[in-house]
Amino acid sequence: MDATNYFTKTQEILENATNSQKEAIIHMAKVMGDCMVDQGLIQLFGIGPDRAFAMELGYRAGGLMPYHQLNMKDLVLRGHLTLDEMSDPAFYDRADLAEKLWNLYTIDPRDMVLIYAAEEVYDSTLALAKIARQKGHKVLLVASFDAILNSKHKENAAKLIDLTYATLNLCTPYPDTVLEIMPGIKITQVANVVGNCFAQMLTAETYRYLVENNHDAPILLSANVTGADVHNRKISDVYLGRWNA
Amino acid sequence: MNHITMEVFNEALKKLVQTLEDQEMGNIKEASKLCYESMKNDGVVHIFGSGHSVGFGMECTGRPGSLVPFHMIETSDFVTKGLYSLAEFKDPDNIFERRPNIADKLYDLYDIRPQDVFIIISNSGINGLVIDLALTAKAKGHKIIIITSMQHTLAEPSRHPSKKKLYELGDVVIDNCGPRGDALLETGNIEKICSVSSITGIYIAQSLTVEISRMFKESGIELPLLYSHEVESHLEHNQELLAKYKGRINA
Numbered sequence: 001m002d003a004t005n006y007f008t009k010t011q012e013i014l015e016n017a018t019n020s021q022k023e024a025i026i027h028m029a030k031v032m033g034d035c036m037v038d039q040g041l042i043q044l045f046g047i048g049p050d051r052a053f054a055m056e057l058g059y060r061a062g063g064l065m066p067y068h069q070l071n072m073k074d075l076v077l078r079g080h081l082t083l084d085e086m087s088d089p090a091f092y093d094r095a096d097l098a099e100k101l102w103n104l105y106t107i108d109p110r111d112m113v114l115i116y117a118a119e120e121v122y123d124s125t126l127a128l129a130k131i132a133r134q135k136g137h138k139v140l141l142v143a144s145f146d147a148i149l150n151s152k153h154k155e156n157a158a159k160l161i162d163l164t165y166a167t168l169n170l171c172t173p174y175p176d177t178v179l180e181i182m183p184g185i186k187i188t189q190v191a192n193v194v195g196n197c198f199a200q201m202l203t204a205e206t207y208r209y210l211v212e213n214n215h216d217a218p219i220l221l222s223a224n225v226t227g228a229d230v231h232n233r234k235i236s237d238v239y240l241g242r243w244n245a
Numbered sequence: 246m247n248h249i250t251m252e253v254f255n256e257a258l259k260k261l262v263q264t265l266e267d268q269e270m271g272n273i274k275e276a277s278k279l280c281y282e283s284m285k286n287d288g289v290v291h292i293f294g295s296g297h298s299v300g301f302g303m304e305c306t307g308r309p310g311s312l313v314p315f316h317m318i319e320t321s322d323f324v325t326k327g328l329y330s331l332a333e334f335k336d337p338d339n340i341f342e343r344r345p346n347i348a349d350k351l352y353d354l355y356d357i358r359p360q361d362v363f364i365i366i367s368n369s370g371i372n373g374l375v376i377d378l379a380l381t382a383k384a385k386g387h388k389i390i391i392i393t394s395m396q397h398t399l400a401e402p403s404r405h406p407s408k409k410k411l412y413e414l415g416d417v418v419i420d421n422c423g424p425r426g427d428a429l430l431e432t433g434n435i436e437k438i439c440s441v442s443s444i445t446g447i448y449i450a451q452s453l454t455v456e457i458s459r460m461f462k463e464s465g466i467e468l469p470l471l472y473s474h475e476v477e478s479h480l481e482h483n484q485e486l487l488a489k490y491k492g493r494i495n496a
Contacts, residue, residue, distance in 0.1 A: 001455065001459060002455060002456065002459060003270065003273060003274075003451075003452035003453075003455045003456050004266065004270065005455070006448070006451050006452055006455050007262065007266045007448065007452075010448070010451075011259075011262070018251075018255060022251070025251060026251075048307075049303050049304075049307065049308060051303070052300050052303055052304070052443075055297055055299070055300055055443070056297075056300075056440075056443050060297060060440055061297075061426060061427040061428055061440050062426065062427055062428025062429070062436075062437055062438050062439055062440035063438075063440065073321060073325075076325055077321060077324050077325065077331050077334075077335075078331060083325045083326075119308075175309060175310075175473055175475070176308070176310070177309060177310035177473075179455060181458050181459075181462060181468065181470075182462070182468075185470065185472065186310055187310045187311075187454055187455065187458050187470065188310055188451045188454055188455055189304075189308060189310055189311075189451065190451075192300075192304060192447055193444060193447045193448070193451075196443050196444045196447065197255075197258065197444060200254055200258075200439045200440065200441075200444070201251035201254060201255070203438060203439055204249050204250055204251045204253065204254045204430070204438065204439055205250065205251050207249050207432075207438055208248075208249050208250055211246065211249075219428075219432070219434075219436035219437075219438055220436075221426065221435075221436060222368070222369070222397075222425075222426040222427050222428070223296075224368065224369030224371060224372065224397070224401060224426075225401065225425070225426045226401065226402075231435075231436075
């Protein structure tokens with residue numbers, strides 16, 4: 001076994017996921033595009049390693065501007081929790097944190113919430129989705145359905161799915177390990193490759209939807225290209241006060 | 246105006262990933278050897294990327310099927326460990342990551358030992374913080390693996406006072422094969438769309454895990470791997486392994 005096996009296996013899983021979810025990606029892109037046209041932001045949420053998807057869409061070079069991350073670490077950075085509290089193994093299951101997190105930001109009625117869950121739907125994730133729905137926001141979900149519906153928190157996953165307006169299934173295996181290094185022991189994960197590719201496919205399709213319907217599609221430049229700062233500030237200032245710089 | 250669709254992105258990405266596999270596998274294997282040599286001597290591999298590059302470290306650490314002796318350094322540690330205020334750290338233009346002369350403070354935050362190796366990731370490879378951390382690690386005698394976009398880094402001037410770029414400081418350099426500015430598709434306007442460095446970064450991160458694991462297996466040394474939490478007999482293995490590296494990794 002060597003690294004080429006990872007490339008081959010991942011490509012196979014990615015192609016299967018893309019073929020299976022094509023219509024769902026186009027639909028979710030339209031829902032997000034309509035939110036952007038209405039000057040709404042898409043509030044991105046993922047916990048622990050599941051922050052990867054939010055990072056891939058939120059304030060990203062070559063990405064669309066109207067996203068914002070709801071980041072649990074902001075509770076520590078802004079002094080609401082200590083680092084020790086965040087290191088507690090039960091941290092993600094503290095449902096009370098959802099409201100504290102929500103209250104950190106200025107969330108507009110036009111906004112929607114997009115949750116990413118590659119492994120588990122923790123108590124705090126479900127609580128956040130409930131708050132969003134109670135306040136009238138649409139909730140979107142991108143998840144490995146095999147993982148979340150078979151994991152320790154499977155009841156949470158079923159409840160979360162019931163709250164969603166649109167979903168994408170990563171179609172990745174559970175557990176999320178793909179190459180066998182020893183009998184019964186597997187290494188290397190694939191969910192975030194599919195997740196990040198889905199994020200970019202959503203970007204492409206949302207851009208197409210906006211442009212085809214004669215709307216602005218504000219794209220960020222890499223901050224590491226000369227002159228990008230001026231362009232990026234111009235398109236982000238539209239959301240000043242609502243966007244967590 | 247160019248026609249942008251998910252299919253257009255997928256085709257372009259497929260070509261890029263094939264280029265990465267064809268062109269960079271030798272460098273990935275060399276980098277894996279440096280990590281393996283460190284880990285078999287109880288070393289830890291410290292991973293640092295600022296901005297979106299932090300995703301590389303997240304991909305390597307803390308999940309079943311991951312190697313335990315990886316440690317992710319995050320720029321937010323500057324705030325959570327009390328070195329800088331949130332106001333100094335958070336800014337809309339990513340000015341913080343451009344600052345030189347602060348990386349030595351970051352280095353001093355951790356338990357870093359002589360046999361440890363560094364992986365430093367930056368698509369542009371021109372900013373003060375990553376270059377300074379590489380200079381600090383090099384001065385302390387650590388081997389350094391750089392992951393960067395050669396197309397981007399060769400097209401932009403360095404923002405570091407030395408005028409050095411990150412790739413110049415690597416013992417091994419892996420080109421992520423991405424374009425300048427990271428976005429892959431031309432829209433027909435000044436902006437390009439659909440970035441790729443996080444995706445190619447995951448392929449590189451997981452490939453390192455495969456190659457390091459293979460080297461452990463071939464040498465007959467026990468693999469420092471986090472097993473699935475769902476098998477009762479694995480829990481003791483995981484606890485012992487995490488205890489061994491306590492204070493040196495994120496767990």
